[in-house]
Amino acid sequence: MRYMTKQRSRIPWRQVLFLFLLPLFCVGPSEQIRYSIPEEMAKDSVVGNLAEDLGLHVRDLLTRNLRVSAEKQYFTVNTENGNILVNDRIDRELLCPQTTVCVLPLEIVAENPLNVFHISVVIEDINDNPPHFNQNSIVLQVNELAIPGTRFGLESAIDADVGPYSLQSYQLSSNEHFSLMVMDKVEEKNAPELVLEKPLDREKQNSHVLVLTAADGGDPVLTGTTQIQIKVTDANDNPPVFSEDMYKVSLRENLPPGTSVLKVTATDQDEGINAEITYSFKSLGDDIGNKFMLDHQNGEIKSKGPIDFESRSSYTMSMEAKDGGGMTTECKIILEILDENDNIPEVVFTSVSSSIPEDAELGRVIALFKTHDKDSEENGEVTCLIKEEAPFRIVPSSNNYYKLVTDGILDREQTSEYNVTITATDRGKPPLSSSTTITLHISDVNDNPPVFQQAAYIVHVAENNPPGASIAQVSARDPDLGPNGHIFYSIIASDLEPRALSSYVSVGAHSGVVFAQRAFDHEQLRSFQLTLQARDQGSPALSANVSLRVMVGDRNDNAPRVLYPALEPDGSALFDMVPRTAEPGYLVTKVVAVDADSGHNAWLSYHVQQASDPGLFSLGLRTGEVRMARVLGDRDATRQRLLIAVRDGGQPPLSATATLHLIFADSLQEALPELGDHPEPSNPQVELQFYLVVALALISMLFLLAVILAITLHLRHSSIRDSWGCFQFGICSKTRPGVSLNYNEGTLPYSYNLCVASNSQKTFNFLTMMPEMVPPQDLYNEASLIQAPPNTDWRFSQAQRPGTSGSQNGDETGTWPNNQFDTEMLQAMILASASEAADGSSTLGGGAGTMGLSARYGPQFTLQHVPDYRQNVYIPGSNATLTNAAGKRDGKTPAGGNGNKKKSGKKEKK
Template sequence: MQSHTGQRQVLFPFLLPLFCGGLSEQIHYSIPEEMARGSVVGNLAEDLGLHVRDLLNRNLRVSGEEQYFIVNTENGNILVSDRIDRESLCPQSILCIVPLEIMAENPLNVFHITVKIEDINDNSPYFPQNSIVLQINELAILGTRFGLESAIDADVGPNSLQSYQLSYNEYFSLMVKDKREGKNAPELILEKPLDREHQNSHFLVLTAMDGGDPVQSGTIQIRIEVTDANDNPPVFSQDVYKVSIPENLPLGTSVLKVTAVDQDEGINAEITYSFKTLRDIRNMFMLDHQNGEIKSKGPIDFEISSSYTMNIEAKDGGGMATECKIIIEILDENDNAPEVIFTSVSNSITEDAELGMVIALFKTLDKDSGENGEVTCLIKEKVPFRIESSANNYYKLVTDGSLDREKTPSYNVTITATDRGKPPLSSSSSITLHIADVNDNTPVFEQAFYLVHIAENNPPGASIAQVSASDPDLGPNGRVSYSIVASDLEPRALASYVSRAFDHEQLRAFELTLQARDQGSPALSANVSLRVLVDDRNDNAPRVLYPALGPDGSALFDTVPRAAQPGYLVTKVVAVDADSGHNAWLSYHVLQASEPGLFSLGLRTGEVRTARALGDRDAARQRLLVAVRDGGQPPLSATATLLLVFADSLQEVLPDVSDRPAPSDPQAELQFYLVVALALISVLFLLAVILAVALRLRSSSSATTWGCFQPGLCVKSGPVVPPNYSEGTLPYSYNLCVAHTGKTEFNFLKCNEPLSSGQDMLLCVCARGEGERDPVTSSEVPIII
């Protein structure tokens, strides 16, 4: 009756809308839960008597926020739109009805539909807990009942919980009784006396089953613990415990756990442990009074003690106690690294030390024993040293290779001592060995050959070049001094250049041999060549060789035929420059001209040519002022004055020359004696010419025998080459003629100025005479004074 009443209370809210809309036709559907989406519940159009073609116009739909069903307006079917879980929708209710309101328009109407959700067996029975623990005293009376928790099944009707089943057990049976809530309550009934000493616990499995098809079930484990009285003393698992532990255990490390058991239960089986031994043991170890675990408390060192013996008592809650003996052996561990101790180290090691020289003495020390105390030494670095073993753990450090302080001035030698323990321990000790220097390196110049340029006219004492040599040795062995040991100059010339400037025109290059010498004992040295090139500067102005000034300091003149055609070579300005390169590259320029445009001047050759024919209005005497410039920066220059006379014969020019007043030159006396000397030479020359002519007339040999003394021939003087002249055009040779007309004339036409100090002067003298056979005979002879 209680079950039916509950069902009516749950059903009433769902039936209330049906009564409220009683005037409308009601349609009922019934479907199982968990139907697939899109499943057909029923055809609403057919049940309501509506035409399918009117469904779309009437907008037939489910009213409200119903989420489980929809209406298909094409055929009028009500479809499942979402998963329906009856247990979630109607929990703990046997009847589950879902009311629907179907709205229609044109005309407006509401149809009330009810859908009954039928239960399916989709839930298994289950217990709220995973297990059940019951404590039952072994003196419990037979037939005593022990209640158990009921199982839960969310399904209803036949699919709900129907029965229980207990696993086979000779001590207990199962009884099920109905409770007021309508659930079946299982109970255990004791069927056989319990004996805790025989079996202190029992395990049962309770199974709950429903009435579905197939049947679904749920299980729970039941553990029954049997309690007992204090009728047994604690008993250790062993009378004597022996354990071996390594030394240096970390504090709190478990060493041993003693176990004592008591067949009683409860407080009677609660055992506590305690030391029954000397106090110092308690300083080394600590005991857990509850579980009997022994842990390290202080540092355990094999070197202090190799074993410990102690007694431990176990006592239960009833006061019964027993003891056991514990022996703890300490195992030696490789816990001491070997030490390296140097006893003697050499203060100084020269880099020429011999192989096998003892550098240091050291010994090793390891507190461990056995293999843990056996030590080997080695050097891990690659150094020119090795270790030699000696007696009683003593070792020698000796040289094992050549030493070079310049490459490695010191060595940081690390000696590693390793024992044979497992794992091995090692330690290292380092010493620094300083290598003393010996004079074993010669100075080395930075360059194998030095080539320097220096401009001429350098200030006296200016630095020409700087050389540097390095010596990797130390102290006096690496202190370098420099000297000049050889030169291609004379010793005096070399010394003179220290205090004066260089002149490119006198010295263009020279080579020195320099020596770098250290101050070692014995001293070492190295030589290097230093070649000095004296670069030219534009310090020499061009020098005009032609035209030269006359004895009185006036410019001489050149004659030009009146009928000279354009391009006629009148004369040539000849100049030289003692400099080199561009500084000696000369160019010729007309600064002034009596008649511009009458003559042209070659820019590079200095040739003066007629630019046009002589006109009637042009003066017979022309003057050109020519500038000669070099190519230096800045350029230097010189000027030359050309006096050009247009005349067809020399006689036209001589009166003009003789009419010129004698200048009041302080050198007039010198020029006078010069003219007298020239006249005497000319007389001698004329006599030689007359004698040669006479001999020629008498001779029947070919006229060519006399060579240059033939009538109408002129003897040309050779060019004068100035010193240091390397480029440009040499001066021309000029013809001076002598006419043999029975009367002899000496005409001084041209004289080259002195070329340089100490050189000869070249004079050109012309002798003219009159003869009977040859109206005019001339010859030219260069005279060197």
């Protein structure tokens, strides 16, 4: 048999719509749901449809995790259809002993959102317990003088069922002396009594045996029997009398065993044995018999076992006083148990979030728990608090339920988990408390961008590095977890060309290692800057940028390059004329070389490898200046050859060579015989005469050809008379006129660039241009090398000059500038000045103190801002040797004005 009932308040029909909408706005139904079921139902029996009664959708039951929260799981919820089912055997007599109405309260918990519903299940009784007597036989002593109508109390039968299934009636076996009467005595139970109907005669029958049957109201009826033995005794006409019909005593729980609870007193007016009274309990259940004990002689009741208010709050018992004659009387005793604060409150968590995101909003529900205290009144009133400091707080809910919510900012990087201890304390005196600790894990969100270990990176890479080598590594840290902390690196900007960036460098996406994709060249690229980005894999992704400066260092990979003396395109070499009267210290010429490297790798030194006469000349180690070491002797050859090696300061050093052809002569005519390439003559006077004759013949022939050509041109172009000032025959002869015709400085005002034939006939084809043949106006029209006196505005003191160019008279102890900017500037100026000097495309008079560099570097680039590097430039055929003063170059003014540079007669023999 299964049934259920629900108690609801009456609702007018006009509020039907409001009742349908009410579950959307309320935490739970406003009415109490009550089900009624019989005890001993089979497992999985349906109690009722909980989802329908609570107004929940069946499809939401699984996601909301609808369940029953109880200490003993008598019921469970089927999440497929919302039915509440029986989960365990229900024995009403164990749950609600001797209680008319047995109500089992249940708490239904639903999540997402979190709600608690309270329902009640009424456990109805079934007839599963027959009536029974505590004793199988009852012995009564009845005095033979007992008058008819005398009553004798009997032990009541016990039936654990209630209502109609409880004890309903008694039936006594038939006899002529006794009848049965049922009276309402203790706790509204039917107490049977024997009534003497006919006087007894002990002499006729001294005992009687009766059978008492107890029946309940079930269908079928269940019964229990006991045997009554009646012994007829002698006359005792006064029963004992108690001082009170009912005793009521209040006791505190947890009394020590043996504590006196109550002492009852009964008196009997009879004498002798009929007045001796003994006390005993009647209808004493096991529970009372285990808790209390009785002194049968004096009627004192003492505690026997622990008395617990939470198990039972009161005890009701019947005590019988019997005299020696067998007459008895009864009284009722009620023991009320007073509560003591002897139970610690408990905290029970019904729901706890597995993890909490660190960006959780304030007030977010983290856990749901309830408190339970078996004590009553103030002893059972509980308050909860969090023991340690944590960003959480407790919010009371209902029916001893509490919510644990966030109350502060969470940061997983600072605290990844919290051990929250919740302490529950009651209001007893003294108060009792208990603590429960839960661990709350904080989950990560992408709230931290990557952070580089350095604000900026600068790396130095030597040039000629192998392609694919790692040149740097950047590292960023992200304290987030998982993809939020997984960093990828990339290059997002550079001062290189966007199309060329990938051919220079790349970066490892996971490692942050920067690789060189090609070999760097310091001479082409000194430095470049990259902007690297570190980006995590969060959503949305966070990033950070850092600057990486790559400095390409120099290596000695460029050999020195000789700017002067330089070979002509046809392979011929220039020669320099030296006056025969040149004294020691006279500046003969200067080797000019540059090195594309930087620093010590570009610090050049000059060395004589081969020399026709090693003791005749001296060479400046750092300046490259060739000076006379002694006066030319009569036995010395007039034609000298020097092989100069130019080495840089790298490790290992690189070098280049330059060949100098020097002819000692006071005039061009004197030097012409030396232009031929022949073995050393045995008689120098004869050789000189030979060359003089050949030179005079050639000059005469050339002069005649020039006059004929001039007349022819004059006849054809009479309007261009001015063109007589310059002749060009299509051969290799070149003239470079100067402004001043001063021959007193020891060198010719311009160089003779002569093409010397390389055949074995040693024929010469050249044009000799004397200064008188050049019109003055043409001297200014061509880009010529101006022979202006040195300007004192750009001269530096000895202390201001660097060692390589500021040394006077070939100082060998100068040092190369350590500053890279000065070094590079020095190289640039040497290259620019030497190029101008070599090709005659610029002048020294480009401006005061500018060394003719104004047109190249702008007006702001003056010698007031850089050291004096012009001594490293020697201008062939010019008397403007860049030293402190013209007079100090050689120590004194040389005698004579001949010092012109000539071209060697043939190509230089290597």
